[in-house]
Amino acid sequence: MTNSAPSPLSVSDLTVAYHRKPVVWDIGFDIPQGSLVGIVGPNGAGKSTLLKAVMDLIPRASGRIEVFGLPWKQARHRVGYVPQRESVDWDFPVDALDVVTMGLYRELGWFRPVRRRHRDRAMEALDRVGIADLAGRQISQLSGGQQQRTFLARALVQDADLYLMDEPFAAVDASTERAIVEILRELQRTGRTAAVIHHDLQTVPEYFDYVVLLNMRIVAHGPVAEAFTTENLQKTYGGRLTLLDEVSEAMRRRERSM
Amino acid sequence: MIQLLAMPGLRLLPADWDWGLDGQIVLAGVLCAVAASLLGNFLVLRRLSMLGDAISHAVLPGLAAAFFLSNSRDSLPMLVGAVIAGVVTALLTEWIRSLGRVEEGASMGVVFTSLFALGLVMIVQAADEVDLHPDCVLYGALENMTMTSVAGFSIPTPVITLGTVLLINLLFVILFFKELKVTSFDPSLATTTGFNASFMHYLLMVLVAVTAVASFETVGNILVVAMFVVPPAAAWLLTDRLWLMILLSAVLAAASAFGGHVAALEVPKWFGYGSTTTTGMMAVVAGLILFLAALFSPSHGILIRLIRRRMLAFSILADDIVALLYRIQERNHETSATFQNLQTILLSDRLSLKCVLYLLIRREQVVPDGQEFRLTDSGTSSAQQLVRSHRLWEQYLASHTAVQPGSLHDKAEKFEHFTTRELRKQLSDATNSPDVDPHGREIPGESVEQDSQTP
Numbered sequence: 001m002t003n004s005a006p007s008p009l010s011v012s013d014l015t016v017a018y019h020r021k022p023v024v025w026d027i028g029f030d031i032p033q034g035s036l037v038g039i040v041g042p043n044g045a046g047k048s049t050l051l052k053a054v055m056d057l058i059p060r061a062s063g064r065i066e067v068f069g070l071p072w073k074q075a076r077h078r079v080g081y082v083p084q085r086e087s088v089d090w091d092f093p094v095d096a097l098d099v100v101t102m103g104l105y106r107e108l109g110w111f112r113p114v115r116r117r118h119r120d121r122a123m124e125a126l127d128r129v130g131i132a133d134l135a136g137r138q139i140s141q142l143s144g145g146q147q148q149r150t151f152l153a154r155a156l157v158q159d160a161d162l163y164l165m166d167e168p169f170a171a172v173d174a175s176t177e178r179a180i181v182e183i184l185r186e187l188q189r190t191g192r193t194a195a196v197i198h199h200d201l202q203t204v205p206e207y208f209d210y211v212v213l214l215n216m217r218i219v220a221h222g223p224v225a226e227a228f229t230t231e232n233l234q235k236t237y238g239g240r241l242t243l244l245d246e247v248s249e250a251m252r253r254r255e256r257s258m
Numbered sequence: 259m260i261q262l263l264a265m266p267g268l269r270l271l272p273a274d275w276d277w278g279l280d281g282q283i284v285l286a287g288v289l290c291a292v293a294a295s296l297l298g299n300f301l302v303l304r305r306l307s308m309l310g311d312a313i314s315h316a317v318l319p320g321l322a323a324a325f326f327l328s329n330s331r332d333s334l335p336m337l338v339g340a341v342i343a344g345v346v347t348a349l350l351t352e353w354i355r356s357l358g359r360v361e362e363g364a365s366m367g368v369v370f371t372s373l374f375a376l377g378l379v380m381i382v383q384a385a386d387e388v389d390l391h392p393d394c395v396l397y398g399a400l401e402n403m404t405m406t407s408v409a410g411f412s413i414p415t416p417v418i419t420l421g422t423v424l425l426i427n428l429l430f431v432i433l434f435f436k437e438l439k440v441t442s443f444d445p446s447l448a449t450t451t452g453f454n455a456s457f458m459h460y461l462l463m464v465l466v467a468v469t470a471v472a473s474f475e476t477v478g479n480i481l482v483v484a485m486f487v488v489p490p491a492a493a494w495l496l497t498d499r500l501w502l503m504i505l506l507s508a509v510l511a512a513a514s515a516f517g518g519h520v521a522a523l524e525v526p527k528w529f530g531y532g533s534t535t536t537t538g539m540m541a542v543v544a545g546l547i548l549f550l551a552a553l554f555s556p557s558h559g560i561l562i563r564l565i566r567r568r569m570l571a572f573s574i575l576a577d578d579i580v581a582l583l584y585r586i587q588e589r590n591h592e593t594s595a596t597f598q599n600l601q602t603i604l605l606s607d608r609l610s611l612k613c614v615l616y617l618l619i620r621r622e623q624v625v626p627d628g629q630e631f632r633l634t635d636s637g638t639s640s641a642q643q644l645v646r647s648h649r650l651w652e653q654y655l656a657s658h659t660a661v662q663p664g665s666l667h668d669k670a671e672k673f674e675h676f677t678t679r680e681l682r683k684q685l686s687d688a689t690n691s692p693d694v695d696p697h698g699r700e701i702p703g704e705s706v707e708q709d710s711q712t713p
Contacts, residue, residue, distance in 0.1 A: 055450050076450055083446060092303060092443045093500045102440050106451035111433055138498035158451075 006069025008033055008162040008193040014063030016053045023049045029212055029221045036188055037195040038208035042237050045215040047197045051164050080160030082151050082168050090140040096150045097135040100125050103157040125153040130179055145176030163194040181207055204228055272523045282414050287515035287540055289420035290473045294485035295511035296427045297466055299504050302490040303442045308363055310486035312370035314470035314479055316347040318377025344467025416476035423472040477537045484541035485511055492551040495558055514544035574675050575614045577644055578604055583633045584641035595630040642702035647677035649695035650685040656696040657689055
């Protein structure tokens with residue numbers, strides 16, 4: 001790179017395999033500082049896997065990941081994560097405020113209890129996403145949109161420089177979608193970077209300025225105007241890489257017959 | 259308090275209750291139950307209830323190995339052996355699961371049954387040399403506790419051990435409350451924010467193993483497994499707050515221990531037998547508490563759900579009566595609004611219909627008029643809103659969806675009960691404020707007064 005400032009997220013040669021079967025394969029991209037990045041691809045393209053591998057939550061077969069030019073462990077305090085809704089245990093006995101306060105635990109460190117000023121900050125974040133009045137609700141009593149806002153508020157209190165969001169727009173109402181976009185824009189204005197897994201192709205050019213097209217491997221990445229083309233989309237959505245599937249299947253079969 | 263409980267008139271306690279002996283048993287039971295349930299909260303919340311079961315069984319070979327190696331029943335080698343066995347169980351379970359094709363429950367089942375069996379074989383072998391009995395491992399021996407003398411007082415040894423374990427568990431839960439909460443709720447957030455979720459996991463497992471061992475000789479395997487899981491599960495049914503859940507689980511655990519001992523003394527007498535084992539009864543009482551919690555929980559209870567369903571059915575029936583009376587008036591009383599007719603048309607049972615009509619008359623929405631029923635002004639107004647909702651829905655469904663014309667009515671009939679003024683406005687806007695529904699009937703206007711109908 002010619003830039004002096006390191007990219008918020010730089011991935012090279014990343015491969016993640018599950019039982020020898022690659023889920024994402026030879027991924028490499030850098031995202032520019034201060035951009036809103038849409039990560040787009042069909043079901044099973046490995047979008048969530050990519051984010052989880054970046055955060056060291058699942059083992060990778062190969063690859064290097066740098067966050068602001070540093071390895072993950074040294075830079076993770078600068079990253080905020082919004083998980084996929086399906087991965088959350090909604091019956092857990094916590095209310096919205098508790099969930100948001102968890103975003104401050106890193107700052108608190110081991111053993112230190114949560115104090116009033118932390119709760120106040122969490123409350124502010126809930127207010128920012130427009131659900132301060134629901135702070136005391138157990139999380140399963142919130143609507144889908146409100147649940148998503150809660151997790152967004154949690155990411156906000158983390159005050160991170162890079163946000164990784166796994167489908168924040170999935171199953172939310174129109175007003176929540178607008179609220180999320182509003183917050184993404186505000187994050188961008190204050191110099192933050194966000195990488196967002198996104199499903200709705202129609203809104204990509206409107207919401208994002210940079211796009212990563214993914215289907216097991218990177219099909220294209222770049223500014224939306226350049227990379228988000230019909231041709232690239234066709235390549236992304238035009239079926240899986242069948243030959244890659246076939247060779248990995250052959251590898252498995254060979255191993256079994258040994 | 260103590261005098262009150264022992265007063266002969268009250269008979270809360272069995273007649274031959276002896277605070278010296280029975281008090282000791284209850285104390286040991288309570289200490290064990292509370293110590294186990296404190297940790298159990300996090301097992302239940304992590305959906306790892308089985309792991310508590312697994313570890314408390316699997317520490318057995320660790321204990322047996324400690325006997326063989328140290329040739330004594332000292333606490334320290336036993337503790338070390340148990341902790342190692344406990345951690346090995348957790349690791350093996352994780353490893354077998356990661357092999358694939360074995361789900362977590364099955365891999366736990368494989369690990370703990372094998373280890374438990376191994377432990378039993380070793381203990382049977384050792385039984386000639388060491389004074390440990392397999393029976394004692396299963397049921398404990400609360401009734402015959404060894405005594406230690408501390409500062410001139412003779413205190414049962416298990417009370418000291420279990421008291422220490424309870425203290426450790428209590429400190430663990432208080433000091434690591436935040437860490438336990440975040441690693442249980444969201445391991446990925448915990449890990450990405452620097453709280454190592456697997457470290458907390460294994461720390462929890464070590465304490466589970468320690469608690470299991472400390473409980474072994476007194477209360478045995480059965481009770482400790484029950485106490486890890488049952489009081490927390492009951493407490494979870496009763497509250498949505500984590501700290502309250504932990505507190506409640508401790509209270510319920512203590513109550514099961516106390517109630518268990520009383521029941522062990524009393525219940526067999528009803529059937530003409532002598533008293534039975536306290537530990538078994540403690541587990542039974544805990545199960546009973548869980549059952550009661552499931553029945554009467556204020557938010558998730560079976561009873562409250564039944565009541566809510568009944569209330570909803572009544573409120574829908576009330577809506578239906580009012581709307582039917584309105585339609586009868588609209589068609590100039592082609593049908594007479596008698597009780598019999600209402601019942602036939604609404605397919606309602608007599609009792610519900612009577613109740614709801616009584617309610618409507620008290621609310622001054624309906625008045626009886628000879629054999630028939632008539633809407634009051636306020637009744638007419640709320641009926642208009644219902645019918646308006648119904649016909650707007652029909653119009654909306656007919657123009658915006660591909661619902662079959664024949665089933666328009668059924669759909670609208672369902673939605674009308676849950677349609678607020680706000681929603682009606684949106685429906686009306688979406689269908690260009692129609693005057694008639696798809697069947698050509700007039701859609702009544704929006705009422706002017708405050709909308710009283712809530713979903």
